[in-house]
Amino acid sequence: xxxxSNPLRGSLTICKDSSGTVRVYVRDQESRTxxxxxxxxxxxxxxxxxxxxxxxxxxxxxxxxxxxxxxVSESRQIEVLxxxxxxxxxxxRAWLRENAQEPGWIxxxxxxxxxxxxYRDGKVLxxxxxxxxxxxxEESAAAVVQGSCDPDCEWxxxxxxxxxxQECQKCGLIIPF
Numbered sequence: 019x020x021x022x023s024n025p026l027r028g029s030l031t032i033c034k035d036s037s038g039t040v041r042v043y044v045r046d047q048e049s050r051t052x053x054x055x056x057x058x059x060x061x062x063x064x065x066x067x068x069x070x071x072x073x074x075x076x077x078x079x080x081x082x083x084x085x086x087x088x089x090v091s092e093s094r095q096i097e098v099l100x101x102x103x104x105x106x107x108x109x110x111r112a113w114l115r116e117n118a119q120e121p122g123w124i125x126x127x128x129x130x131x132x133x134x135x136x137y138r139d140g141k142v143l144x145x146x147x148x149x150x151x152x153x154x155x156e157e158s159a160a161a162v163v164q165g166s167c168d169p170d171c172e173w174x175x176x177x178x179x180x181x182x183x184q185e186c187q188k189c190g191l192i193i194p195f
Contacts, residue, residue: 028044110129123148
C-alpha cells in the first residue's frame with residue numbers, strides 16, 4: 019500500500035473450533051463484511067504467529083465488492099395483504115421477499131426477532147430491515163456538494179491542518195478535502 023493511499027480499517031478475529039482448527043476472520047469496518055475466513059492447523063498458526071512466511075492455509079473470500087463501502091440500513095414495516103395472512107414465518111418471509119423488495123436495497127427477510135411479526139386489529143404487520151452499500155468517496159463528495167456532511171456539522175469551520183481522509187467526528191463521513 020502506498021503512503022498516499024487511505025488504508026482500510028478492519029478487525030481480526032482468531033478462534034479455535036471444536037475440531038482444533040484455528041479460524042481467522044478479517045472484517046472490513048465500513049461495510050461490516052467478513053471478507054476473508056482462514057483455516058489453519060494449530061501448528062501452521064504457530065508458525066505464522068512466530069514469523070514463518072508463506073504459511074499455508076485454507077481461505078474463503080467473499081464480499082470483496084463491499085470492501086471500503088459503508089453499510090447503510092433502514093427499518094421498514096409493511097402490512098401483509100391478501101391470502102398471505104398465514105401465520106407460519108416461512109410463508110411470511112416468502113411473502114415479504116415477493117412484495118417488499120426495493121430497487122437498490124438488499125432485503126433482510128429475517129423475521130425471528132421479537133416484534134418482527136405483529137398482530138394488531140386483525141392485521142399482520144412485518145418489521146424488517148433493508149440495507150445497501152454506499153461508496154464512501156461518493157457519499158463524501160455528495161456531502162461536499164451539499165456544503166456539509168450533516169445539518170449540525172460545520173465543515174466550513176474546519177481548521178487548516180485537520181486530517182484529510184479522516185472520519186468526521188460528528189457524522190462519520192470521510193473528510194474529502
